[in-house]
Amino acid sequence: MTGLTEDVLEIAAARPRDPALRWRGADISYAELADLVRRAHQDLAGHPGEGPVAVVAPKSPEVVAFVLACVLARRAVLLPSPDLGRTALAELVHRAGCEHIVTATAAATASGLELRETGAPARPSGDVRFLLTTSGSTGAPKIVPLTAGSTDRFMRWAVGMFGIGPGVHVLNYAPLNFDLCLLDVWATLRAGGRVALVEAEHAVDPGHLVGLLEDDPHVVQAVPMFFRVVAEAVRSSGRRFPGVRHVVLTGDHTPRPLRAELPAVFPGARFHNVYGCTETNDSFVHSFDGHEADTHEVLPLGRPLPGVRTRIMTDEGELTGAGTGELWVATPFQTRGYLHEDGARFTTEPDGTTYFRSGDLVSRGADGELRLVGRTDFQVKVRGVRVSIEDVERVISEHPQVAEVGVVAVPDPQAGRRLHAVVRRRSDRLTGLGLRQHCAQRLVRAAIPAVIQVVDGPLPHTSTGKVDRKLIRKELLAGGS
Amino acid sequence: MTTTEGITEAIRTHILAEYLPGTPREELETSYDLLDNGVVTSLDLLALISWVEQRFQVPIDEVEISPDHFRSVDAMSEFVKRTTGK
Known part of the structure; x- marks a missing residue:
């Protein structure tokens, strides 16, 4: 393997009509993808630099091509969470040393994306290919640099493990800022397969x-x-x-x-x-x-x-x-x-x-x-007993009438912490008291949530599709219950 | 509030209001195990005993108390009747 984008362009030369992307019900061939990459590369050439490029546009073939163009230019790509507020994004871009940012706000360029300077002092990309983020405990995302070598090794494993190659279709559900895309987008394109991109609004x-x-x-x-x-x-x-x-x-x-x-x-x-x-x-x-x-x-x-x-x-x-x-x-x-x-x-x-x-x-x-x-940090003490919140969630989710569940710990003057479970049921046959009995048979008493709130509507989710415990907790604390 | 039914319903009302807010009344069966199922915890027990004492004038100092007397609405109702002679 020479490089991620070089490999994709090689496939475009060898098998130009093979589908590379599945997008809104139509195929985009490797030749068409290569064309998009070249246009993005032109745009990028007008903004020389060695610092990373922040790509914050929603998933699309143009954005996939832009990322490949950055990789080709040996510039690291910062892929922030789309949920980030403007201030947090600006701070992140600055911290990552991104000289340029790509957004979908204008279509005046060859790539259909807007590329502009950030004013941030550049941090040389070196051998870093992607800058992903994870949520930090204080709320500011931590930046995770992944090198070309480490991502190459991963892609090689993924291609072999799942038999990805020409004619193989892979569904990409995760947003581009997730490490999962190393498998379903980048490894697939590199191996000559076809990626179907799921848009966030249809997730x-x-x-x-x-x-x-x-x-x-x-x-x-x-x-x-x-x-x-x-x-x-x-x-x-x-x-x-x-x-x-x-x-x-x-x-x-x-x-x-x-x-x-x-x-x-x-x-x-x-x-x-x-x-x-x-x-x-x-x-x-x-x-x-x-x-x-x-x-x-x-x-x-x-x-x-x-x-x-x-x-x-x-x-x-x-x-x-x-x-x-x-x-x-x-x-x-x-x-x-x-x-x-x-x-x-x-x-x-x-x-x-x-x-x-x-x-x-x-x-x-x-x-x-x-x-x-x-998680070590999802362990809480309830009445002096160490309880794993995730254990409680797992037990509740195993009840056949439970569709989804979020359990949070809220401060309690007597118990230290008490657990509050919000449960979406599949049918009205499920009651909070029935679920309590289910828990009592499987959990120590301290782990039985003090409050089991049964609802019929969907629970809030994070962008990763997990139940948003933080939001549930915030709403509970705000509601004073 | 001297009938068995009156006592039972008063206890059920209290349990629902204090420990199971939002739960429909008919959902709480009077035989439901409040202790094993974590509705009333060991920390809650003291407050519950003192509520029963005041609400029904139970001579707490003169009777033997065991958590089993507070295991269910029925058990509490039985306890109240026995200790107050109602």
């Missing part, structure tokens, strides 16, 4: 998503919310998507009742539960066939990807047998560290291996299998 539109699946993708990677929307949409029609070969579950725990529905919807698929984070990219995969979809209450993390090293750390040191601790991972795909942050989450061992302290709690069973327990 929860059941009819639209079903339509995209009828376009016959072979590989579908998405967060559980996508599969929930699809499963609900086809439940009555009984529609099936036998062409899908790989279903990649990522980003969150997929509740067992939802998993149980998937083999019928994707009867030809092998399923993969992938664990990873922006800092390290995918680190574990657990692959299984349809008949095993709901055999586990919680899916195991599975095997580490090739080259991935892991440790489980407790207060007493490394865990060697069964037990629970924080997962540390070192992957061939990882960042060297956040930009402008102390390295507290990264630990370099005497042998030179740098581990990322994931903040994820995992347990190792007697069988040696690892399972995600929750």
Whole structure:
């Protein structure tokens, strides 16, 4: 491999008529994509620099081409979250040292995008290809630089693992600022496959998503919310998507009742539960066939990807047998560290291996299998008992009448913290008191939410499709309940 | 408020208002286990006992109290009747 964009242009030369993108019901060929890349490259040539380029426009073929043009020009691409406010975005762009910013606000350029100076002091791109972000605890996003080498290694794994190549169709559900796009957009284009781009405004539109699946993708990677929307949409029609070969579950725990529905919807698929984070990219995969979809209450993390090293750390040191601790991972795909942050989450061992302290709690069973327990920071003490909020959510979500759930901890003068669960039910057969009994059978008493609020409307979601606990908590605290 | 039904309903009203706001009245069965299901926690128990004492003039100092007496609306109602002779 020479470079990401060079590989794409090579495919355009060798197989110009092969489809590269699926966009709004039509194919865009590699030749057309190459044309868009060249135009974007021209625009970029008018704004020379070595600092990163911030790309904040919504997903489109033009934006995909612009990112490829930046990569070709050896300029790092900052992909911020589209949810970022103007001030936060300006601050982020400045912190990342982006000399230029690309937006979709004007169409006066060859690429159809507006490219302008930011005025920020440039920070040389070096060998960094992408600058992704993760939410920081204080609210300001942390910048995660990923080098050409680390992303190349990841793409090579993804292409081999999922058999991506010419004639293979991949569905891209995630917004471009997600690391998931390294697999479903960038690795696919590099390997000569076709990417169907899902637009953010249709992300929860059941009819639209079903339509995209009828376009016959072979590989579908998405967060559980996508599969929930699809499963609900086809439940009555009984529609099936036998062409899908790989279903990649990522980003969150997929509740067992939802998993149980998937083999019928994707009867030809092998399923993969992938664990990873922006800092390290995918680190574990657990692959299984349809008949095993709901055999586990919680899916195991599975095997580490090739080259991935892991440790489980407790207060007493490394865990060697069964037990629970924080997962540390070192992957061939990882960042060297956040930009402008102390390295507290990264630990370099005497042998030179740098581990990322994931903040994820995992347990190792007697069988040696690892399972995600929750976040170290989602542990709260209720009446002196340590409770994992994610455990509580998982238990509630396993009730067959529960569509989705968010559990938050709110301060309580007596208990320290008390748990408040907001639950969307599938039918009015579910009551809060019934759900309490379900919890009582599966959780210690302190972990049973003090308040179980049953609603019929959808819960708020973050841009990643997870239930927005922060917003739920904010509303609860504002409401004084 | 001297009938069994009156006592039971007063207790049910209190439990709903204090510990299960927003829950429809008919949803709370009088036999529902309030302790095992986490409606009334160990910390809540003291307040609940003191409410029962004041509301029904239960001579708390003279009777033996066990959490089981507060396990359900029925159990509390039974406890009140037995200790007050109503």
